[in-house]
Amino acid sequence: MRNIRATREFPLALRLLLLNQFGIDIGFYLLMPFLAAYLEQGLGMSAALVGLVLGARNLSQQGLFILGGSAADRLGPRVVIIAGCALRTVGFALFAFGSSLWLLLCASVLTGLAAALFYPAVRTYVALESGDRKAEAFALLNVYATSGSLIGLLLGSVLFLADFRLCALVAAAVFGLLTVAQAMVLPTRGVVEAGRSATVFADWREAFCNRRFLLFSFATTGMFTMENQLYLLLPEGALAASGWKGSAGVLLAAGALANMVFQLRITRALERNGGGTRWISSGLVVMGLSFLPPLLICGTEPPAGTKEAVARMVVMVLGSVLLFFGIMVAHPTAMELIPQFGRESLTGTYFGLFYVFSGLAATGGNAVVGRAMDLGHQVGMEWLPWVCCLSFGMASAGAVALLYRTGMLPGRTVVAAVPVAEGAGGGAAVVPRSGAPVVPMTPSPVKTPKGPASALDAASANGDGGRSQDSARLPLPARPSDEATEQPPR
Numbered sequence: 349m350r351n352i353r354a355t356r357e358f359p360l361a362l363r364l365l366l367l368n369q370f371g372i373d374i375g376f377y378l379l380m381p382f383l384a385a386y387l388e389q390g391l392g393m394s395a396a397l398v399g400l401v402l403g404a405r406n407l408s409q410q411g412l413f414i415l416g417g418s419a420a421d422r423l424g425p426r427v428v429i430i431a432g433c434a435l436r437t438v439g440f441a442l443f444a445f446g447s448s449l450w451l452l453l454c455a456s457v458l459t460g461l462a463a464a465l466f467y468p469a470v471r472t473y474v475a476l477e478s479g480d481r482k483a484e485a486f487a488l489l490n491v492y493a494t495s496g497s498l499i500g501l502l503l504g505s506v507l508f509l510a511d512f513r514l515c516a517l518v519a520a521a522v523f524g525l526l527t528v529a530q531a532m533v534l535p536t537r538g539v540v541e542a543g544r545s546a547t548v549f550a551d552w553r554e555a556f557c558n559r560r561f562l563l564f565s566f567a568t569t570g571m572f573t574m575e576n577q578l579y580l581l582l583p584e585g586a587l588a589a590s591g592w593k594g595s596a597g598v599l600l601a602a603g604a605l606a607n608m609v610f611q612l613r614i615t616r617a618l619e620r621n622g623g624g625t626r627w628i629s630s631g632l633v634v635m636g637l638s639f640l641p642p643l644l645i646c647g648t649e650p651p652a653g654t655k656e657a658v659a660r661m662v663v664m665v666l667g668s669v670l671l672f673f674g675i676m677v678a679h680p681t682a683m684e685l686i687p688q689f690g691r692e693s694l695t696g697t698y699f700g701l702f703y704v705f706s707g708l709a710a711t712g713g714n715a716v717v718g719r720a721m722d723l724g725h726q727v728g729m730e731w732l733p734w735v736c737c738l739s740f741g742m743a744s745a746g747a748v749a750l751l752y753r754t755g756m757l758p759g760r761t762v763v764a765a766v767p768v769a770e771g772a773g774g775g776a777a778v779v780p781r782s783g784a785p786v787v788p789m790t791p792s793p794v795k796t797p798k799g800p801a802s803a804l805d806a807a808s809a810n811g812d813g814g815r816s817q818d819s820a821r822l823p824l825p826a827r828p829s830d831e832a833t834e835q836p837p838r
Contacts, residue, residue, distance in 0.1 A: 350612055351491050354484065361535045362477050362485060365470055368429070368526055368534075370492040372466070375522035377500025378507065379440060379515050386512040391447060401449075401456050408460030410707030417468035417700020418548050421693060425473040426537055428696075430530050432466025435459075437523040444516035468703060472696040473537060475687045482687075483624050486680040487615035491608055498604040501597065551697045554690065560756050561689040561698065565705040567751055568628075570744025571678055572706040573713025574635045574671065574737055578603070581717055581733055582668055585642045589660040591650050602665045603672035611676045624681030625757055629749035631677025636741015638670035639734045647730030674741075688758035713740065 355363055387393045387401060419428045439458030446452055470489075478485035507515045555561065583596035618624040641663045651657035686702050687695040717733050724732035751757050 366492045370496040371526045373493045373496030374500040375519040377497045378504040378519040382508045405456040405460040408457045409463045412464035413703035414700040416465040417696035420469040420472040420696030425469040428469035429466045432462045433527040436462035440520035444513045468700040471699045482684040486683040494604045494607040567747035569709035570740040572710045576710045586664045590657040599668040629745040631674045632745035635674030639737040641667040643734040
C-alpha cells in the first residue's frame with residue numbers, strides 16, 4: 349500500500365512509466381528465461397547456435413544503448429519509448445512463429461534494439477519529470493521492475509509447461525498493449541533545447557570527455573557484476589547446497605518481496621540522513637558482504653536430508669536478501685546522480701553511455717566469476733567465486749567512497765547560517781555536500797550591478813561538463829505526513 353500511495357503522489361506521466369516498467373518486466377521474464385531451453389530442446393539447436401542467438405540480443409542491446417539515449421535527447425523520450433515497445437512486440441512475436449535460424453536471429457536483434465531504445469528513454473523521462481524526488485522515483489521504478497519480473501517468472505513457468513510459443517504470444521501481447529497505451533496516454537514531453545550541441549557526435553564527445561562521469565561509471569562496475577550473480581553464481585550455489593532444482597526461484601522470490609517491502613523505506617531514510625550519495629559505498633559494501641553467508645557452506649557434501657537442505661537454503665536466502673538490500677541502497681541514488689554529471693539536454697546520452705558501461709562490466713564480470721567457478725571446481729577451491737564477488741564489492745565501494753570524499757560526485761547544496769564579512773549584511777552560505785568551497789550568499793545592493801551575488805554566479809560553473817550549482821536541488825525537510833505514513837534514485 350505504501351508503494352501505491354507514493355505512486356499516486358507523482359504526476360500522471362510518471363505513474364504511467366512505473367506501470368510501463370511493471371509490464372515490460374512481466375513480458376520479458378515471461379519469455380527470456382525459457383528461450384535457451386526452447387532453442388535447445390524444442391528446436392534441437394546446438395549449444396553454439398543457442399549462444400549465437402542469445403549473444404545477438406546482448407550485443408545489439410549493449411552496443412546500442414547510447415543510440416537510444418541520444419534518440420531520447422533529440423526526438424523526445426516519449427517517441428523512443430513507444431518505438432522500443434513496438435519493436436519488442438514484433439521481436440517476441442517472431443519467437444512464436446519463427447523456427448529458422450535467420451528469423452530467430454532477427455527476433456533476437458529486434459528485442460535487443462528495443463531494450464536499447466526504451467531503457468535509456470524511460471530513465472530520461474523519469475529524471476526530467478521527477479524534479480526533487482528523483483531518488484524516490486527510481487526507487488519505485490525498481491519496485492515495479494522487481495514485482496514484474498517475479499510475476500513474469502511465475503506465469504512463464506506455467507505457460508512454458510504448455511508451449512513456449514504461448515509464452516511468446518502472451519509476452520508479445522503485453523508489449524503490444526503497452527505500445528498502444530503509451531501512444532494514447534503518455535504525455536508528450538518537449539525536447540530540452542538549452543545548450544544543445546550541433547551534432548550527436550558532439551554530444552558523445554562531451555560525455556566521453558566528462559572525467560567525473562567516467563570515473564563514477566568505472567567505480568560502479570562492481571555493482572552490476574554482483575547484481576548479475578542473481579542469475580549465475582547464487583542459483584548454482586543454491587542448487588549445490590540444497591540439491592533442489594527450484595532453489596533459484598526461492599532466492600529471487602525472497603529478494604523481490606524484500607524489495608517491495610523495504611525499497612521505499614530505505615530510500616526515504618537515506619534522504620532524511622544526508623541524501624543517498626553518501627550511502628552508495630555503504631550499499632556496495634552490503635552487496636559484497638552478501639556473498640559471505642554462502643561462502644560458509646560452499647563446497648560441502650550434498651545435504652543428508654530435508655532438514656539439512658532447509659538449513660542451507662536459509663543461509664542462501666540470507667545472502668540473496670542481503671544482496672537485494674545493498675541494491676536498494678546503492679542503485680536508486682546511482683540513477684539519480686547520472687543526469688547531474690552533465691547538461692539537462694544530454695540526460696539520455698549519459699544514461700545510454702552508463703548502460704553501455706554497465707553492460708560491458710556485467711559481461712566481463714560474469715566471465716571472471718564463471719572462470720572462478722570452473723577453476724574452483726577443478727582444484728577444490730569452491731570458495732573462489734564467492735571471494736571474487738566479495739572483492740568486487742569492496743573494490744567498488746572503496747572507489748565510490750574515494751570519489752565522494754574528494755568531491756568528484758555531484759552534490760546537493762544546503763543553506764547554512766555562517767558569519768559573513770563585516771559590512772556585507774546578514775547572509776548564509778551554500779555548503780555543497782561534495783566538499784566544494786563555501787560560497788557566501790548575500791543580498792546585492794539595489795542599484796549596484798556588481799557585488800557578492802555575482803561571485804555566486806561565477807562560482808556556479810562546474811568543470812568536466814557538470815551542471816551549475818543552480819541545478820543542484822536543496823534537501824527538503826521531512827513532510828508532516830512522513831512520521832505517520834513514512835512518505836518522504838538505478
